[in-house]
Amino acid sequence: MARAGEKARQDAIEELRALAGERLVTSAAVREAHGRDESWHPCVPPDAVLFAETTEEVSAAVRICARHRFPVIPFGTGTSLEGHISAPHGGLSLDLSHMNRIIAVNAADLDAHVEAGVARKALNAYLRDTGLFFPIDPGADASLGGMAATRASGTNAVRYGTMRENVLNLTAVMADGRIVRTARRARKSAAGYDLTRLLVGSEGTLGIITELTVRLYGIPEAISSGIVSFPAFEGAIDAVIATIQSGLPVARIEFLDEVQVAACNRYSKLTLPETPLLLVEFHGSEASVVQQAERFGAIARDNGGGAFEWATRAEERTRLWEARHNALYAALALRPGKKGMISDVCVPISRLAEAVAGTKADLATSPLVAPIVGHVGDGNFHLIMLVDPSNAAEMAEARRIHDRMVERALALDGTCTGEHGIGEGKIRFLEAEHGEGIAVMRAIKQALDPLNILNPGKMFTL
Structure with missing residues (x-):
């Protein structure tokens, strides 16, 4: 427009x-x-x-x-x-x-009704005394409305799913100003089109989310976290694949390559071995988390991993996960003054090793510093390329590596983005991924926003 x-x-x-x-x-x-x-x-x-x-x-x-x-x-x-x-x-x-009210917590039904401006940490602080929590954790202290609009996920997605599974209904303002409530609080419904799922992930292009009802979960009786290092990334990725394929109910399983581990050591004052690493967490009863950790330790050893080091105290767990959540800032500190050109892809778990190996091979011949970190339990990983946006050669190289990573993911029957969304940065890849489906998306956009006033220039071009 x-x-x-x-x-x-x-x-x-x-x-x-x-x-x-x-x-x-x-x-x-x-x-x-x-x-x-x-x-x-x-x-x-x-x-x-x-x-x-x-x-x-x-x-x-x-x-x-x-x-x-x-x-x-x-x-x-x-x-x-x-x-x-x-x-x-x-x-x-x-x-x-400013729309940051927690309107209602329905503990018996395990849900909460909130305004879109409520941040995820604020909701969990409010819930602390109820024995419940909201699990979606993209790292940043994002607003729940924004998380719904971008279909966010994060470290807990392998166990609890993404915003797609955890939003029960929305209140949204449409392009003509109408206020629409997409569903009731029932856990399932066969009544009409699924307007909730239509708006979740629409990135503000179809409606403006102002309120939402989200699922809550009981705080686990026991939580156990730990780390295991590998001499090479292939072993770490193979351990992830084996863990998921075995049905082990891991709550979080995060991959950091050797570059990212070194960055976290410097930024968060850690002393981790600077080799590829898996950071995992188990939720359940006291007995079950011990059993799960032992099974995972055996899988890690079978794939060349070292000893599985437990972090049983809450303070230790918090320090590890804070380091993971600060991975972007740790990466940026490797090259002060650079910007992070960040991208993510997601592939079927059985193709994860191919996707990561291809990207690592590209980086091995590139002058760019680019850590890899990912929510690999669901096949999702992120590349953080440190670049100077005013340096044409660096940007051309970053785009080359980025495009190869995305094209490889699509060739492996994956997606161009597991959780970051399309925005303005991945429009052409959305078209490559969906083919004729883009025409359907454009038709929906045209029907709901004929003047194209809602976040124009994002998702796809009209």
Whole structure:
């Protein structure tokens, strides 16, 4: 779509200011903060930012924007990784961080109803005394609305699934301002189209999520974490495949290559062997986690791994997982001043070794520093290429390696992104992955957003 004309832009901003008062902000600093995420993509700021407080206010704002054909880009916490929140056509960044109420916790039904701006850590802090927790953990302290919009997953996905499995219903504002509730709280339904799943993962292009009901789980009686190092990455990946194929109910199983381990040692003050490593966690009863850990240790040894080192105390576990969650910042510290060009793919677990081996082979002949880390229990891994965006040669090399990684994943019947989403960074790969399915997606977009005002320029081109 074309950028709104100057008069339409001014009229839209004037009406939005009348709606929201001082919560409609046009200062350069605030606009720039809402035009960039944590990716390498350049900052493209919106024309204005509105800090919304209610679903009804979001509806009113969208109606104003629709009248003036003024784009609307939903904003949660800005932790996305494919340029989801940039404003290539200008418009309004609709910041939902003020919508942070936990509306209801239904402990008997194991669910919680929250506003979209609630962050995952805040929800779990609220739940601490109930014996329940929300398991989806993408690393960043993202908002639940943003996590639903990008179909986030993370370290716990191998046991608890992704946002796709853990959102029961949504309240969303559509492109014409209508407020829609997609389902009730029942755990299953055969009533009509599955609008919840349609909006989960739609990246703000079909509707703006303002409330959601999410599944909760009982806090495990016992949690055991541990690490095991391998002399080469092949053994670590083979151990992952064997673990999953054996049906061992591992809660988390994370892979760090030798470059990432070295980065974590420096950044998080650890002393891990600087060889490929698996970080695992088991949930269950006291007896079951011991049994699971012993079985995993045997699998690791069969694949060349060293001793499985337990971290039984909560403080030890927390330190290990904090180091894992800080992997991006640890990687960036390897080359101060560089940006992280981050990408992920996901393949069937039986093809994981081929996917990782191919990427490692590409890196072996490249001048780039690029750690690999991944939620390998579900076939998902991430590449963090450290680049200077102003260096044309570095960017060309990074794109070459990136494209080969994605094309290899598609050739292995995988996907171009396991959890980061499409945004503006992977549009052409979505088309390669889905073929004629893209025409169906475009038809849905056209039907629900005929003016193309909801996060235009993302997911695919119209």
